[in-house]
Amino acid sequence: MQIKKNEVKGLLVELLAVVAYIGVFFMMTLALMM
Amino acid sequence: MLIPLATSLLLGEWNPFFDFLITLAISTTLGLSLLLIGRETRENKSYVQWKHGLVVASLSWVILMVLCAIPYALSGHVYSFLDACFDVMSGFTTTGLVLTQDLDHLSLGLNMWRHMLTFIGGQGMIVLALTFLLKETAGAYIFYVGEGKDINLVPNVKGTARIIWKISLIYLLIGTIALWINGMLIGLSPLSAFFNGLFIFESAWSTGGFAPYTQNMMFYHSFSYEIITIVFFILGSLNFGLHYAAWSGNKKEILKNVETQSFFITTFITSALAVIALAKSGIYTDAVSMFRRVVYNVLSAHTTTGFNNVYAIQFAKEWGDFGILIMVVAMLIGGSACSTAGGFKGLRVAIVFKAFIADIKRLLSSERNVKLFRFHHIKDQILTDGLVKASALIIICYMVTFTIGTALGAYYGYPLSNAAFEMASVTGNVGLSIGITTPFMPVALKVYYIIAMYLGRLEFISVFALIGFIIGGVKKIWIK
Numbered sequence: 001m002q003i004k005k006n007e008v009k010g011l012l013v014e015l016l017a018v019v020a021y022i023g024v025f026f027m028m029t030l031a032l033m034m
Numbered sequence: 035m036l037i038p039l040a041t042s043l044l045l046g047e048w049n050p051f052f053d054f055l056i057t058l059a060i061s062t063t064l065g066l067s068l069l070l071i072g073r074e075t076r077e078n079k080s081y082v083q084w085k086h087g088l089v090v091a092s093l094s095w096v097i098l099m100v101l102c103a104i105p106y107a108l109s110g111h112v113y114s115f116l117d118a119c120f121d122v123m124s125g126f127t128t129t130g131l132v133l134t135q136d137l138d139h140l141s142l143g144l145n146m147w148r149h150m151l152t153f154i155g156g157q158g159m160i161v162l163a164l165t166f167l168l169k170e171t172a173g174a175y176i177f178y179v180g181e182g183k184d185i186n187l188v189p190n191v192k193g194t195a196r197i198i199w200k201i202s203l204i205y206l207l208i209g210t211i212a213l214w215i216n217g218m219l220i221g222l223s224p225l226s227a228f229f230n231g232l233f234i235f236e237s238a239w240s241t242g243g244f245a246p247y248t249q250n251m252m253f254y255h256s257f258s259y260e261i262i263t264i265v266f267f268i269l270g271s272l273n274f275g276l277h278y279a280a281w282s283g284n285k286k287e288i289l290k291n292v293e294t295q296s297f298f299i300t301t302f303i304t305s306a307l308a309v310i311a312l313a314k315s316g317i318y319t320d321a322v323s324m325f326r327r328v329v330y331n332v333l334s335a336h337t338t339t340g341f342n343n344v345y346a347i348q349f350a351k352e353w354g355d356f357g358i359l360i361m362v363v364a365m366l367i368g369g370s371a372c373s374t375a376g377g378f379k380g381l382r383v384a385i386v387f388k389a390f391i392a393d394i395k396r397l398l399s400s401e402r403n404v405k406l407f408r409f410h411h412i413k414d415q416i417l418t419d420g421l422v423k424a425s426a427l428i429i430i431c432y433m434v435t436f437t438i439g440t441a442l443g444a445y446y447g448y449p450l451s452n453a454a455f456e457m458a459s460v461t462g463n464v465g466l467s468i469g470i471t472t473p474f475m476p477v478a479l480k481v482y483y484i485i486a487m488y489l490g491r492l493e494f495i496s497v498f499a500l501i502g503f504i505i506g507g508v509k510k511i512w513i514k
Contacts, residue, residue, distance in 0.1 A: 001200055001203070003204065006281070006282065006283050007281040007282075009283070009285075010277075010280040010281035010282065010283065010285065011204065011208075011280075011281060013280055013285045013288070014269060014272075014277065014280050014281075014288070015265065015269075017288050018264075018265050018268050018269055019265065021268065021298070022261065022264055022265070022268075024302075025301075025302070025305060025325070025329055025333070026321075026325055026329075028302070028305065028306060028309070029305075029309055029321050029324050029325045029328075029329055030321045032306060032309045032310060032313060033309070033313060033320065033321040033324055
C-alpha cells in the first residue's frame with residue numbers, strides 16, 4: 001500500500017478542517033454560555 | 035477471526051482462544067458445505083441478477099451474525115444466545131448498544147473481536163471480501179450495492195473497495211498512535227494504552243460506540259482523549275467519496291459538498307439548541323463542562339457514534355424532554371451516505387430540503403419558466419424527481435421503523451420520551467442508551483431492535499428483497 005504525497009496533503013487538510021470545525025463549536029459554546 | 039485468536043494466544047488467554055478455535059471450525063465447516071452446495075452454479079458460471087446480489091448481501095449479514103455470536107455465547111458474558119446475536123448485530127451495524135455483561139473483566143481477545151466486528155461492519159463485509167478475499171469480481175457491484183454502499187470512486191468495484199480500506203487503514207494507524215500516546219500520558223501502561231487506543235479508534239472511525247469498559251468514555255476522564263475521538267468519529271462519518279476527492283487533490287470539495295454543508299448546519303443547530311436548553315437548567319455551569327458533556331454527546335449522537343460521557347440516567351433525569359428531543363432528531367439525521375455512519379443521512383436531508391425549496395420557487399415563478407435545480411455532491415448533479423422520491427422513501431422507511439419501535443417500547447411500559455430516545459439510537463445505528471437496553475428487557479423488543487439495526491444499516495431495500503425472495507420461495511412450494 002503506497003501513500004502518495006498528494007494523499008498526505010489531502011489527509012492533512014481533512015484533519016485541519018475537522019480541528020477547525022471543533023474550534024467553531026467550542027467558540028459557539030463559549031459565546032452561548034456568556 | 036485469526037486476529038483475536040492470535041491475541042488470545044499471545045496473551046495466554048486460553049478460554050477465549052478455544053472459543054475462537056471452535057467458532058473457526060464451525061465457520062469453516064459451514065463455508066465448505068456451502069461451497070459444495072453451490073459448486074454446480076459456480077461451474078455453470080450463472081449470471082448474477084440484481085435480486086441475487088441484494089439477497090446474498092442481506093442474508094450474509096444474518097449468517098455472519100449467528101456465527102460471530104458463538105465466541106460471545108461461549109465466553110459466559112451473555113445471558114442468552116439472543117443477547118450474543120444482539121451484540122454482534124450492534125457491532126456489525128456500528129450501533130454500539132451492549133448486552134454483554136461485566137465488560138470491565140472481558141478478555142482482550144473478546145474485546146479485540148468486538149471492536150474488529152464494528153470496524154469491519156463500518157467498512158462493510160462485502161467491501162472487505164472484495165478487497166482481501168475474492169479474486170473474481172463478476173457481479174460484485176451488485177453485492178456491494180446490496181450492502182448500502184453505491185459509490186464508484188474508480189471505474190471498477192474492487193478498486194473502489196481497496197480505496198475504502200486504504201483510507202480506513204491509514205487513519206487506523208494515525209488514530210491508534212494518537213490515542214496510544216494520549217493513553218500513556220493519562221497514566222495507562224503502554225500495553226493497555228495501545229489496546230485502548232486501538233479499540234477506541236476502531237469504534238470512533240466506524241461510528242460504532244463500543245468501548246472496552248462499562249463507563250465508556252467516562253473511564254478515561256480526559257478532555258484530550260475526547261477531542262481525539264471527536265476528530266476521528268467526524269472523519270468516519272464523512273462520505274468515502276469526499277475523502278477520496280480530498281486525497282486526490284480536490285480540497286475545495288470539503289466546503290462545496292452539499293452533504294458537508296448539511297452536516298455542518300444540522301450539527302450546529304442541534305448543538306446550539308442543546309447548549310441553550312441545558313444552560314437554562316443550570317446543570318453545567320461553565321463552557322468547558324458544557325462542551326464536554328453536551329456538545330460531545332450531541333456530536334456523538336449526530337455522527338451516530340454513540341460514545342457517551344454522561345450516565346444513561348442523566349439523559350433521562352437531567353436533560354429533560356427538550357434535550358431528549360434534540361438528541362432524537364440528531365440521531366435520526368445521522369452522518370453521511372457511503373460512510374460508516376447510520377441515520378437517514380445528510381445527503382438525503384439536503385436533497386429533500388432542496389426539492390422543497392425548488393417546489394416553492396416553481397410555484398412563485400411563471401408557469402412557462404422551466405428551471406433545472408442542481409446540487410453539488412462530488413460533481414454537479416441535477417435534482418431529479420427520481421432522486422427526491424428515492425431519498426424521501428428511505429426517510430419514510432426510517433420514520434416508520436422508528437415509530438413502530440417507539441410504540442412497542444411504550445407498550446412495554448417505558449416512558450414515551452425514553453422509548454423514542456432508545457429507538458432513535460437503534461434506528462440510526464447510534465448506540466447511546468437511556469437505560470432500556472438491558473438483558474432484562476422484553477424479548478420482543480430485543481428482536482425488534484436487532485431487525486431495526488439491520489434495516490437501518492442496509493437501508494431497507496436489500497432486506498425487503500430478501501423478504502420478497504423468501505415469500506416468493508414459500509409461494510412456489512405452496513403452489514407445488
